[in-house]
Amino acid sequence: MYCLENNLLKIEVAPEGAELRSLFDKQTGREYIWQRDARYWAKSSPILFPFVGELQNGAYSYAGKTYSMTKHGFARDAVFWLQEQGDNFLTFALEDEGLYLAIYPFSFTLLLRYELTDRQLSCTYELYNPLDKAMYFAIGGHPAFQLDFTEGKQMTDYQLFFPKDQYLKRFYLDSGLLQPTEETVALQNTCLPLSPTMFNQDAWVLKGLQSTTVTLQSNTQDYQLDFSFEGFPYFGLWAVPGSSFICLEPWCGVNDSAMQELELPDKEGIVALAPLTTWSRTWSVTIK
Incomplete structure (x- = not known):
């Protein structure tokens, strides 16, 4: 496990998937990352690459060939190596080294960089395409934020604010595949109250958000964080019913459609990375 801290926050990152395992507020003694209770979900913040969701x-x-791929791709289970460490950052790397060509026909270098600045943690995904052909991929975050359910507290004590939206465009999943029907969910002064049944039909897939920062807040205690995700065109919300966490998921890419089967370059949300170029996106969380 690798650690990084300043006088306000401390994080822990596992080499397996370069997964964030802890975001600890040293002033309040509060843990903000789900601590991987296998009864509900045994991960905490996996990276989704080279696909988001189910195929x-x-x-x-x-290119005329068919490849098998598990949900969310292989990076979340791969072992990254620590490329660089500074006073306020950790950078992890994963290179294909020919290991994945049987399931993903592209070479790549994938970097994950965690950086602490005061009360903010940022996570940057950076991809480099070393070949003379375009590389096609999707990528996303899946951080699970620990909610406090002690002393009678519950999901209904929490709410999400989307400051630039009056309603949400929600799309449903069925057996992991995206359904075409869109539901308009009205917000209450930009607020989405959380409830214990809201994920009974799997994750919420949101498209067309105007907000690039959302706020997760408790009505009953001093708990608030801002989650920023500029440059990610899709956003997912998910929790296991009965658990004490919620995932805030910024995505470049989305689950396959249930209605049509498309070649890789034509899939919704797929990113095309030109030869010998680098692509990056950053999400961040600020503890209030």
């Missing part, structure tokens, strides 16, 4: 029949086609 139709667990496979995809590219």
Whole structure:
């Protein structure tokens, strides 16, 4: 486990998936990352690469060949190595080294950089395409934030604020595949109250958000964080019913459609990275 801290926050990152395992507020003694209770969910903040969500029949086609791929891709289970460490950052790397060509026909270098600045943690995904052909991928975050359910506290004590939105465009998943029907969810003065049943039909997939920062806040205690995700066109919300966490998920890419099966370059949300170029996106969380 690798640690990074300043006088306000401390984080821990595992080499497996370069996964954030802890975001600890040293002033209040509060842990903000889900501590991986396997009864509900055994991860805490996996990276989703080279796909977000499910593929139709667990496979995809590219250049006349069909490849198998598990949900959310392979990076979340791969072992990253620590490339660089500074006073306020950790950078982890994953290179294909030919290990994944049987399931993903592209070479790549993937970096994850965690950086602490005062009360903010930022996570940057950086991809480099070393080949002379375009690389196609999706990528996303899946951080699970620990909620306090002690002393009678519950999901209904929490709410999400989308400061630039009056309503949400929600799309449903069925067996992990995106359904075409859109539901308009009205907000209450930009607020979405959380409830214990809101994830009974799997994750919320949100498109067309105007907000690039959302606020997670408790009505009953001093708990507030701002989650920023500029440059991510999709946003997911998810929790296991009965658990004490909520995932705030910024995505470049989305689950396969249930209605049509498309070649890799034509899939919704797929990013095309030109030869010999680098691509990056950053999400961040600020503890109030």
